[in-house]
Amino acid sequence: MNLAMSDAVPESTRIPIVESKAWQGSEVVYAAAYRDLLRVAFVLTGSGPAAEDVVQDVFAKIGPRIDTLAEPAAYLRVAVVNRCRSLHRRALVAPQPDNPTDALMDVELIELRDALIALPIRQRSAIVLRYLCDLPEQEIAAILKCRGATVRTLVRRGLAELREVIR
Amino acid sequence: MKSMSDQELAQSETLLRQRLAQLAAHAPTAVHMPDEVAVVATHRPSGRGRRAGVIAAVTALIGAGGFTTYSFLGASNDGGAATPQEAVMTFASALEHEDVLGMIEVTLPEEVVALRTAVDSASSDAKRIGLLDDAFDAGGVQGIDVSVDDLVLDTNFLEGGVAAVTATGGTVSASFDPKSFPYGTKLRELLAAGAEGTTMATVFGNTDSPPVLMTVERDGRWYVSVEYTIAEYIRRAAGWELPGPVTRTPVGFDSPDAAANGLYERLATMDVQSAIDTFAPGEDALAWLAQSWIADAQSAIDRARANGWSVAVSGLTYETIGSGDALTLRPLTFKVEGTTPVGFNQDSSAAEPTGDPQPFTVEYADGCSTVTGSLAQSMLADPTPSVTLVDGGYQVCSSDNEMLGTLGLLVLGNGTQLPAVAVVQSGGKWYVSPLGTLLGNVTLGLHDVGDGSSLFDSPIAPYIYGGVSRTILERMVIDQQAGAVSEGCLPALTVENGIVTGVVADPPIAAIRFCAGMPYYGSESSGSAELPTVAEAVPESTVPASTVPASTAPATTAP
Numbered sequence: 001m002n003l004a005m006s007d008a009v010p011e012s013t014r015i016p017i018v019e020s021k022a023w024q025g026s027e028v029v030y031a032a033a034y035r036d037l038l039r040v041a042f043v044l045t046g047s048g049p050a051a052e053d054v055v056q057d058v059f060a061k062i063g064p065r066i067d068t069l070a071e072p073a074a075y076l077r078v079a080v081v082n083r084c085r086s087l088h089r090r091a092l093v094a095p096q097p098d099n100p101t102d103a104l105m106d107v108e109l110i111e112l113r114d115a116l117i118a119l120p121i122r123q124r125s126a127i128v129l130r131y132l133c134d135l136p137e138q139e140i141a142a143i144l145k146c147r148g149a150t151v152r153t154l155v156r157r158g159l160a161e162l163r164e165v166i167r
Numbered sequence: 168m169k170s171m172s173d174q175e176l177a178q179s180e181t182l183l184r185q186r187l188a189q190l191a192a193h194a195p196t197a198v199h200m201p202d203e204v205a206v207v208a209t210h211r212p213s214g215r216g217r218r219a220g221v222i223a224a225v226t227a228l229i230g231a232g233g234f235t236t237y238s239f240l241g242a243s244n245d246g247g248a249a250t251p252q253e254a255v256m257t258f259a260s261a262l263e264h265e266d267v268l269g270m271i272e273v274t275l276p277e278e279v280v281a282l283r284t285a286v287d288s289a290s291s292d293a294k295r296i297g298l299l300d301d302a303f304d305a306g307g308v309q310g311i312d313v314s315v316d317d318l319v320l321d322t323n324f325l326e327g328g329v330a331a332v333t334a335t336g337g338t339v340s341a342s343f344d345p346k347s348f349p350y351g352t353k354l355r356e357l358l359a360a361g362a363e364g365t366t367m368a369t370v371f372g373n374t375d376s377p378p379v380l381m382t383v384e385r386d387g388r389w390y391v392s393v394e395y396t397i398a399e400y401i402r403r404a405a406g407w408e409l410p411g412p413v414t415r416t417p418v419g420f421d422s423p424d425a426a427a428n429g430l431y432e433r434l435a436t437m438d439v440q441s442a443i444d445t446f447a448p449g450e451d452a453l454a455w456l457a458q459s460w461i462a463d464a465q466s467a468i469d470r471a472r473a474n475g476w477s478v479a480v481s482g483l484t485y486e487t488i489g490s491g492d493a494l495t496l497r498p499l500t501f502k503v504e505g506t507t508p509v510g511f512n513q514d515s516s517a518a519e520p521t522g523d524p525q526p527f528t529v530e531y532a533d534g535c536s537t538v539t540g541s542l543a544q545s546m547l548a549d550p551t552p553s554v555t556l557v558d559g560g561y562q563v564c565s566s567d568n569e570m571l572g573t574l575g576l577l578v579l580g581n582g583t584q585l586p587a588v589a590v591v592q593s594g595g596k597w598y599v600s601p602l603g604t605l606l607g608n609v610t611l612g613l614h615d616v617g618d619g620s621s622l623f624d625s626p627i628a629p630y631i632y633g634g635v636s637r638t639i640l641e642r643m644v645i646d647q648q649a650g651a652v653s654e655g656c657l658p659a660l661t662v663e664n665g666i667v668t669g670v671v672a673d674p675p676i677a678a679i680r681f682c683a684g685m686p687y688y689g690s691e692s693s694g695s696a697e698l699p700t701v702a703e704a705v706p707e708s709t710v711p712a713s714t715v716p717a718s719t720a721p722a723t724t725a726p
Contacts, residue, residue: 030198031198034198035194035196035198038194038195038196039191039192039194040191041194042190042191042193042194042195043187043190043191043194048193048194048195049195051194051195052195052197082304086304105190105193106189108186109186109189109190109193112186112187112190113190116190120260120261120264120269121269122264122266127183127187128187131180131183131184131187132184132187132188132191145265145309145347146264146265146312147312150263150264150312150314159176159179159180159183162179162183163179166179166182166183166186167182
């Protein structure tokens with residue numbers, strides 16, 4: 001998938017992102033970071049195409065500033081989570097019953113994906129950040145802009161909702 | 168929700184980690200490996216073009232969001248809730264997450280567009296003019312933390328698919344952290360020294376009038392209704408009996424302008440019921456409430472008519488804001504003509520008319536209202552500085568309004584402007600949206616602040632600067648002795664020969680704060696007789712050299 005706006009951007013406003021210091025100029029490091037973000041976005045949106053769009057959008061916006069960031073990987077992850085939440089709120093990501101990925105997934109995983117999508121977006125984000133990204137409570141609280149106690153509540157409620165589909 | 172033992176919790180956590188990893192393995196793996204990434208242009212077009220762009224973009228977003236929400240709510244059981252209590256619990260959950268958009272999503276479908284439009288428009292304009300930072304997110308407001316605990320709800324099912332859900336127990340606590348709140352640059356500047364964190368908690372069940380949220384049933388599902396909730400609070404305050412179910416036939420129009428004209432013309436003829444009938448299908452809260460007062464109101468109106476009151480409106484043209492099926496129409500021109508009972512404005516205690524009704528006109532064009540005839544009499548007898556006297560009446564312009572023009576317009580006799588009207592399209596016809604109208608008139612206050620203009624010169628200044636704006640401050644101080652003005656206020660003023668002649672172009676914030684604390688001159692001694700008369704405008708080019716710059720201002724003391 002190509003960047004939607006790339007054709008309209010003059011050459012003078014392009015930067016070579018893979019050569020950025022953030023990836024030590026390595027395509028391998030860049031690709032690994034890219035795939036990590038795709039996984040987070042996929043679980044949060046439940047959609048492969050939406051995940052690709054989210055990650056590309058984030059790189060398009062943050063790419064020019066990547067070298068100014070102290071922790072680019074963490075920053076990009078927060079941006080991806082926020083972008084997914086924003087998409088959810090604008091109802092741009094809806095459950096897709098005929099999701100082409102379904103054919104490749106076990107029924108249990110489809111149930112988990114659907115159960116995740118049914119969770120409120122903050123609960124879902126908390127679950128993903130805690131159990132997929134393995135982030136500590138305080139870091140999740142900073143990303144979701146809430147207190148640690150709220151994160152505990154979100155995770156506990158989300159976990160309770162998902163119990164039936166992970167057994 | 169079932170509780171889990173520690174062991175169950177640990178097992179569930181482990182399982183979930185494994186399952187999420189398995190699910191994530193199905194994510195796309197193709198890495199977009201550009202050797203470059205496009206940088207999205209960051210320059211913004213300016214002026215009207217940009218505003219139109221913002222309006223179009225916001226409208227498009229709202230249109231898309233609104234459609235999705237309607238579709239989502241209508242097409243499945245995911246919209247609304249099975250019971251009124253469940254609807255309120257969902258609403259409370261969104262509140263707990265400081266998720267304004269989430270709260271909107273569980274409200275009545277007919278109200279969603281108006282609410283989303285208001286939130287998007289207000290936050291967009293607040294960001295544009297520097298009140299809010301670009302990081303402000305209505306889906307999770309930073310710096311505000313709300314907690315809803317142990318909520319106990321009681322449902323009272325009313326006739327017509329309406330239910331009142333009352334909180335009879337529980338606590339709502341909220342804290343505000345100004346350091347985290349995404350103030351825009353201008354507001355942060357203003358609040359730099361003064362903003363402090365606050366915490367509040369409300370315990371339900373301890374009051375005679377517990378909080379209530381009204382819910383409405385649509386197709387077997389229950390939704391929170393903002394309009395019905397407002398109506399219920401008004402009903403309670405007035406002590407009216409609970410109304411019965413609404414029976415009305417909404418009257419649609421062929422165009423947006425016709426719908427707005429329909430409302431104004433029906434209001435002008437003082438036919439309240441037919442004005443309510445212009446409201447959109449499903450927006451029934453005002454009709455519900457009107458059952459309590461419409462009979463009394465109509466007989467009072469009939470008496471007024473018999474005494475000589477008459478009103479007719481004509482010449483309405485509008486500025487259309489928005490696009491698609493939800494528009495806001497703001498009157499650009501209109502003429503109101505009519506008659507008042509004799510003696511109106513002079514002896515309001517007169518119970519019966521003593522002569523023929525007196526004619527009046529209010530004509531609005533180019534941002535100014537010209538009032539003549541009987542409505543102008545009291546102003547002509549004692550003109551205030553905000554008006555310009557014209558032949559047989561006076562003229563007042565929106566730039567002279569002390570507060571938001573929209574609020575001032577409610578007093579038509581003061582001659583400002585008519586409120587904007589929000590209209591929506593439904594089933595090929597256009598209707599008035601009462602909730603959209605209410606919210607739209609509030610958000611237009613922000614919309615009207617120009618790019619890069621000083622907030623101190625804007626209609627929202629009194630709400631930001633502690634009750635003063637440039638216009639208000641000028642009225643307060645021009646022609647006063649500089650020695651009578653608080654020293655802290657002087658850096659905001661221009662002074663010539665010891666007399667205050669105006670307000671500097673960009674007054675220091677600290678000085679405005681001092682000025683805002685000043686009494687209105689003359690109000691303590693001999694009343695309005697000492698109010699400044701018609702203020703003479705001081706053109707920028709004639710601002711005298713004796714303007715006191717902030718850097719040379721005397722040491723400030725509390726006023």
